[in-house]
Amino acid sequence: MSGTRITDQQVHLYMNKRKQYSQEVAAAKTGISVRTARRIERDATLPSQKPRQTWRTRADPFVDVWESEVVPLLRNAPHLMGITILRKLQDDHPGCYPDSMRRTLERRIRQWRALEGPTQEVFFPQEHQPGVRGLSDFTDMSKLCVTIGGAPFGHRLYHFVLAFSRWEYANVVEGGESFEALAAGLQNALWQAGGCPREHRSDSLSAAFKNLTEQEDFTKRYSALLDHYGMEGTRNNRGLGHEYGAVKNMSQWFSTTPHRLSH
Template sequence: MSGSRITDQQVRLYMNHRKHHPQKLAAAKSGMSERTARRVEHEAGLPSQQPRRYWRSRPDPFADVWESEVVPLLRAAPKLKAITLLRKLQEDHPERFPDSMRRTFERHVSQWRALEGPSQEVFFPQTYQPGARGLSDFTHMDKLCVTIGGVPFNHLLYHFVLAFSRWEYASVVDGGESFQALATGLQNALWQAGGCPREHRSDSLSAAFRNLQEEEDFTVRYAALLEHYGMEGTRNNRGMGHENGSVESSHRYLKDQVDQALELRGHRDFADRAAYDEFARGVVMRRNRRNAAAFQIEREHLLDLPEHRTTDFVEEEARVTRCGTFTVRCVLYSAPSWLIGHRLKVRLYSDRLDCYLSGALVHSTTRATHTSKRRGRGIDYRHFIDALKRKPQAFRGLAFRDDLFPREAYRRTWEQLDQALTPRSACKTMVGLLELAGHHGVEAQLAERLDALLALGELPDLKALFDEFAPRQAECPVVVVEMPSAALYDTLLDEEVPA
């Protein structure tokens, strides 16, 4: 093999084969080239008995440019790659240094870095004690191409690992890194593990805040969270992900197993978010089975959990405008119309918003996130159906009209109605379809029927769809009660009752 030295055993094997086979066949059986076999036959002794050659067998092709051109570049920018330097030499000296010299040049650069190059960072392997450290981090899952209801689902994964046993917890995060996502994921992991490590380590978490005020607020809340569970918080240096290596290295293996599970499943689409959460949870549970024995040892060294969980939300205030919407952290949400004009206390969790009025929970909705094209919106079409029935023409120019469509079939149906019918009829029909979907709980079934009608090139008949999907009012039977005469009760007193 090119680049490797033959051994004494290969030479002995070759000599034995050479007694009965031609030189080419004996060399192949011994794992050496025919050229090496010819040299072996002319040399006396075994390779270990031959003096090692330390001189060049041919002139150095880079001798006249190495010290004058290459070394100054390496000293000025030590991170330059060998291929970059070779391309520079090829530009300065056309047709002099072909690509066939690349391997030779890379050995030159490697040798220079070993002798004169800058010092490199040293990695120190660590030994972990049971219950000593737990690590948290977020990792992107976009490359897995997961879809929910046919729509791409760009999300993160919160990942927690106990360093000693490699026991782990993971949860899907939709909306980026935040204190709520960290607090929810960490508390879920600790309560699932049944205890707390003495130290909790994370990265700088710079993606969890956007300005200095948010950073200060995050720091205070994070310190209170760790104090509640009796853990000491540590962070690795910014940009030094390997310092969080126990969880960083697990990212790759976990994502690879999720990807393989998706391949085994046959497709990457899920009916809803809950189905995908359950799928990811199953992958993590299978990984934890392999570390069950080590986790039982570590479980005995974990700190006891407190009596209750601490807050994993951020509270803000928002007023519901006369449009039936309110804004929280630059995201527009809808609310029931009876809350218009009221100021709500809004608790932001990692996955939802809970709205309180005078201490009572009056509204809860899924938390919306920003997209690359526009600000996020969490609009529920059910909040506007009754108002649109009174003013159907307002649907056409509504600022958030496209957010009212619960599924893609409704949007495509509106496009066809808008082209084929008059503005009044199109708006009235579309509002009627939304009423049927929202008030009668047939959103999914109606979407399938609309897709079928669009495939046939037909427009929906609102009356026919109501007759098919809307529950019919059952007629109450007429019950006639005939009151008996009071004299009938006297028959019960015919016989004297004994005292």
């Protein structure tokens, strides 16, 4: 096989077979080509006794343009495809970089990205168990510029998700974040789902509190609501979008995630 080094054992096996069979038959029984068999018979040195080649067999065809043209392109747009860069080189240097050099260029680009390219974003996937966690959050929908009768309609969206199945429920909230909005949205979501998860996670709703007394009152009422449905409560100060890694806010999550109607 081209590019695969034969072993000492193959050489010994071939030489043993060669005592009984022709060169072609002995090579077939050893699993090597006839060309390799001829080379073995011409050279008495075993493969392990030959030094490995560690240098280039040919000059780098992109040495004249790599640092001056290719690397600046990659630094400005690290995700450029090799074929795009090759087409640019062909336009700038007619006749110098044929399509046959594409794989060589792509290999060099992969090496550059591994050694000098931008740091890759790391995601740690979260594993959720069925029926364990539900999540609630609010998102401001003013960016959608919804109007009613020509007048701006200021509203938020309450959004509930079951973490395992990603079954979703949402309803419009007129006004800001409040316990009433959370309680109504959560109750409607649980009725639609037909059951309750073991744990409910919400954001801190810090924007809804004017003072410490209101915050303490919310905590008591929120605890009573969860006790009524038999759920444990946790807070997520970074918002529900954080639970899903790359999704940064609820409106993005709601607009890009397919709705699942069963869990």
